[in-house]
Amino acid sequence: MPERFRSGAGRLCLDFVRTLRYRGTPSEVEELPDGTAWGAWIDQLGPFSAPVRPASAREAVALREAVYELLTGPVRPATRQRLNRFAALPAPAPSLASSGELRWQAADPASAMLSLLARDALELVTSPEFARVRRCAGPRCGALFLDTSRPGTRRWCSMEVCGNRVKKSTYRAKAAAS
Structure with a gap:
């Protein structure tokens, strides 16, 4: 399955927050x-081997916004309660398949995924x-990511996308000025 959603922010909850792409911009x-x-997000980034088909994304969007508020603060009491409620949901349980592969199971995989995200x-x-959580310096991006660079000075969520765009733009501006 081709990747539909961005990943690589350094933590699952940061990848989840990125599902409101270009947050705070006109785009x-x-x-x-x-x-x-x-369900497609869970299938791509979650631990389950079988497809997950939730009826709605309402709870997921509510959790995403609560996580975003938690990460960017200040956190309102209602948001803290919401996060705690999601974190208290039953989490997926690991089991060892006869093939030796680790599988994750849950009675309600979508709710279990919400629990994993809130706990993360x-x-x-x-x-x-x-x-070390940073906001991407790309002017059209705004995604949050975990800076795992040794000096802790990473500026972009992705050097290949946002970093490259900024560098190209800077190069073009310098070339036009000359």
Whole structure:
């Protein structure tokens, strides 16, 4: 299956927040408009081997916005309660298949995915890694990512996309000025 959603932000909850692409810009795009899209996100980035088909993306979008608020602060009491409620949902359970492969199971995979995402966000904001969460410097992007570079000075969510765009734009501006 070709990748539909962006990943590589450094944490699953950061990849999840990116489903509101170009947040805060005129180009903002909702990538989870319905249950089909939410299921596709789980299928691409979640731990389940079987396709997940949730009826709606309403809870996913509510969690995404709560995670975004948590990461960018300040956090309202209602948001904290929402995050805690999602984190308390049953999480997927690992099991070993006869083939020796690790499989993840849940009675309700979509709810279990919400639990994983909420737990990941809560773990991130209470860890030393949180100091390395950055906003992409790309003028049209705004995605959050975990800066795992040794000096902690990474500027773009993706050098191949946002970094390359900025460098091309700078080069063109310099060339036009000469």
